[in-house]
Amino acid sequence: MVTVQRGLASFSVKDVGEARSFYEDVLGLQTKVVQDEMLILHLPGGGAIFVYPKGDDHTPASFTVFHLLVDDVDAVVDELGSRGVTPIRYEAFDHDERGVVRGFMEGGDGVWYADPSGNVIGFADGEGARLFDELVG
Secondary structure, eight states: OOOOOOOOEEEEESOHHHHHIIIIIITOOEEEEETTTEEEEEOTTSOEEEEEEOGGGOOOOSSEEEEEEOSOHHHHHHHHHHTTOOOBOOTTSOBOTTSOEEEHHHHEEEEEEEOTTSOEEEEEOHHHHHHHHHHHO
């Protein structure tokens, strides 16, 4: 049997400095640069994500790399909009004029944004976010 000490999610970016600026200055996450070339995102409530550089070889993930559970998706849209960041719209979802999918994830709202390398981060609120939080403890 495999003995696991700890799990960690990871994804690549084109430029770690650019990614750090986005995740720290725009999204407000705590970050730590490791060995001048890698980044750790510290998530509220615990957990961390490892971000590593791929430079010009980077290809954005074709899926949402992670979701952040928030109290109010509309407040996120307002805050990020004031910083010049616009939501991503997907054909598969019915977005309102603000780019929000209403009733996403068990009745909450959802919105997605791309980081400077094109990786997608989702934000969710409401009952779906609460249920997920309850499931993972």
